[in-house]
Amino acid sequence: MRLWRVVPRVNLQSNDFELFGVAKQFAQDRAALDARWKELQREAHPDKFAAQGNAAQRVAMQWSVRINEAYQRLRDPLKRAAYLCELAGSPVNAHSNTAMPAAFLMQQMQWREDLDDADSDEALIELRETVDATQRMLLSECAQRIDHLHDFAAAVQSVRALMFIEKFSQDLDLAFYKLET
């Protein structure tokens, strides 16, 4: 007996999860995403069609761009969470909505002060550990809210907090760099 498989149809409008053929959820296997990205690029990259004329080149470029866009979003937990909220009808609106709980803002101010005062590698490393721990905690809270509670309004709050932390994390990197040079 022969079995016929129904091949899922994807197109340029498919969402990132459909395109990558993975479950539409926060929890993702990074190694699987990486492997999948390479598999898809191997099919669609313009180089594969270098000898096949302009029409194929243009279409390949569109697909390749789309695959890269999806990959950038899927592999970054923060972008992935924001995207899931958007797909569920609760966009993050990071620019227009910046209200945050007072306790969170107090903590951010404390970190900023600590960063300004830090004058040694050790002080920066200690701050880095605190920031990373908070980030991990918020990410698991985000996973809980999206994958188990399906509470996207609450998940949006976690995403906003994570955005603040990402910005701080970049400034911390810069401080490491300045200390070195």
Next chain:
Amino acid sequence: MALLQISEPGQAPNPHQRRIAVGIDLGTTHSLVAAVRHGVAECLPDNEGRVILPSVVRYLAGGGRDIGYPAQAALASDAANTIASAKRFMGRSLADITDAHKLPYRFANHTGMLGVITVAGEKSPVEVSADILATLRYRAEDTFNDDLYGAVITVPAYFDDAQRQATKDAAQLAGINVLRLINEPTAAAIAYGLDNASEGVYAIYDLGGGTFDISILRLSQGVFEVVATGGDSALGGDDYDHALAEWVQTETGVQAVSPADKATLKLAARACKEALTATDSVAIHAELTRANIHFDVERSQFEAITAALTVRTIAAVRKALRDARMTVQDVQGVVMVGGSTRMPQIQAAVAQFFGRAPLNNLNPDEVVALGASIQANQLAGNNTAGDLLLLDVIPLSLGVETMGGLVERIVPRNQTIPTAMAQDFTTYKDGQTALALHVVQGERDLVADCRSLARFELRGIPPMAAGAARIRVTFTVDADGLLNVAAHEQVSGVQADINVKPSYGLGDDQIAKMLQDSFATAEQDIRTRAVVEAQVDADRLLLAIHSALDADADLLDAPERAEIDAAMLALSEGRNSADAARIEALSKALSQATESFAAQRMNRGIAHALAGKNISSI
């Protein structure tokens, strides 16, 4: 009735199926061309058996020119008309060349790219590079006794959009079809990756004549992923020569003043540096106009006066690792590229930093060209079994100027390409009907600190209240790393876009003019050449569509197939015409007729990839 073509085992059905494709390392001090022959990548030698072509062009009064070794020999005697290291001037204005006063040239200052004034008139760095590329093209065509199908040309990973575009312009001027621009360190990794089947994270340390690049690459399953790049586009072996020459002048009190003396001393310093690789002490000789220099140099002295340069390379390595979010422990190997890595202090500094001996079993001068030729062979479709895929990143962030001279970043650096990213902007005045866009590249927050790429205007926006317009600016970066910018006002549908080129590179009309008086076309009638090129393009297209139909003709319904067949027949018959414009028009018609077919084939390709995943995961 369908006919089956039968061919003997091992014989390609079509004699033209094997395309001549080469890899070209267009280097600052020297250039090479390589090709895959009988399955092995090798550099192609000139008539005298030399693989290296010095990247030097001497312009003679009356329009002639010497290229390579004869030009190099004239560096000292005719310094002002003999252009070396032209790569450092590609896509650069005079203000970018900080050591211009130390060079023996008369520069012409232009807003986009500088020129060098020679006895044969002003020469753009693009023309100089084109002369070098054309020489390598002829070398390849003589070797294979066939026309060149295309080339992969390498550029430093740190090259910005202006420099990449200038390189592509030079290839066009030399009559070379560019299959792809790839980063030099990536080409080196291809050469090493395939020969040694390495997997993991590698650092490529490339110290050439005029540029330093550090790239962090991840190699896995036949994919070369560039995780981060860094470096310094104005640091290389030339700087070691300069430092030595300056020091010797200070120590001896003999100054090189004339262009000829400067060039003589530079050559002497280079020879001394090279000798110090194998010995601990050597004398530097230079016969200058006023006095002769004869001075003993210890290797330890040379290392001391150039230590700051070596430290600069290691600082760039540290930064690239941080960009990649990696430490020295994550790196499984270091590949050495570029002749300057032969210097013992470089080998030692790299070994000390990474805590391991670097890989250097391939010739550091040839490794980039070899890797490029492997990629070229693949892109030309000669190696259908090959599974090599190169995923590259953009080396510098791209953005637009916003109010107050600040940069709004649209494509962050190290983004995998090809990519398209958009940002929405709005008008800031009531009734504003036009918006000026200034495209810049760089990592700094102020426009003044970034490189200006292009300016263009979106006009015809209907008058609206300030902030009501929605202008979406889309940056598209292709697989070569070249940028296209489009602006689209979403309420009215007004649109403007630009191939980011004119403000720094050469305009199409300038290219056309250069083509007319270029070396590449001097011996040929331009019209004949245009017809031949149109025919080559037509044959290429027909072949591509034949093979596409062989694979996926079932995607087409009868009317679609008939339309394609008719367009193919028209082109097959029309290609023998002596009218280039007619052949081009027929080619274009065929391209358009197959556009939707191509899209459907891509859909099928992606669906296949998905199906593969589902089956393997069950």
